[in-house]
Amino acid sequence: MFEPGIISAVVELDVYSGQPNPRWKLDDKICKDILEEIRHLTVERAVIQRPDQLGYRGLRVIVDAVPSHKYEEFYVGDGYVFLHCEGREGVFIDDNRRIEQKLLASGARTPDKKLNALVSQILQTLPGSQQKSSV
């Protein structure tokens, strides 16, 4: 999975069709907490597709790890974590969409007011369980 000693991670809000998706740097502490949390998630055995509808779909997290500076990424959406590592993808259950909510909350704390408003709106409509966001 991810190497120890993460130095930075960037979150991309996968939401737009025409415009480029907004991105922000993820706080290192939150990043480490989330990566630790992912280590304990339950594996989903069924075949699950990443969300791909128009509107809010999920969040892509691009992790830059030392010492190799090998970029790895994971995707969170629809109640699942899709972990992409060395050409393979594993799917895990994001209980109550906790990781998704944490990542969205980190976007609500950036200085970008437009992004704050968008993320807050998604957070308000994001169900704690399996309903879909209306955004």
Added chain:
Amino acid sequence: MLMITADLFSGRPNPQWLIEEGPELRATLGLLSSERGVIFSEVPIEAGLGFRGFKIELLDDHLAYQFDLESSFYIPLEYLSRHWRSNEFAERLIALLNRGKRHDAKEFEAPGNDEALHKYLIEQLRLSLAGSFQDHLREQPSEQHPERLAQVCWIELWPFNPGFWNNDANTLRNNNCYNYASNWRTNTFAQPGRGSGHMYPAITCPDVSSGALSDGMHHRYDCFPDNEKPRFLVAMVVAPGPGFVDYHWYRKHKEGFWGHKPGGTQARNVDNSGNVISNPQTCNRGPYTQFCGYFYGCNTQRHRIR
């Protein structure tokens, strides 16, 4: 291992490549075995001069057994097969040629000609799309546009070819709905008006429309001449907010439905409810609730987008 013969010459022997087994080859054979409509036993009888397709010969029974394929078969281009995925497979086969070794005698060819031949095949595939099986559609305004009733526009409808956008990760990630509507891969997440220096100042129907018109699009029923082929029929919508503000494009296809590509996700022909899109005005568009109108793309416009 298999042998691919590009069926394109009349007088000269056709070029052949030997392809070793590998993930790309296995992926292509796997897709072929699930899309048997593109497989013919031999070249279709109506095939004429020019690039017609590929003959595939499996050289051992292992692959044939594994993918339930005949030892030898033919993949015609779409203008011969009339199957909407044929050219997607042709593109895949052309990509595979790069991984193979030329097998024929290369008669009448200069050394180092392989790259030129590869380019030629891609160009011929593109030309076959442009010339042989596009559908022209006569567009006449309804009575809702009495001032334009005398006007008749011609447009081109091309087959739905999602593989072009979806099969390569770089293409998938870096091309958006405007690229798809323009049928032009820039790998820049093209923005209406950016290429012509008039990018939209705000995301509203009038502003995004202005950007697209500045790139060279026209409003529907404002015809383009023949030298601007392909003239696609496209539609633009806006998510007006509050909070979520964005725009989105659709393009009409030969099969009658509309295709689209939401941002860096896969191109598809279904809406947010999973229904095939017969009408972009009434399909489920999620938060993109404002319908801004129909436009024509054209060749100048698609070359201009950035």
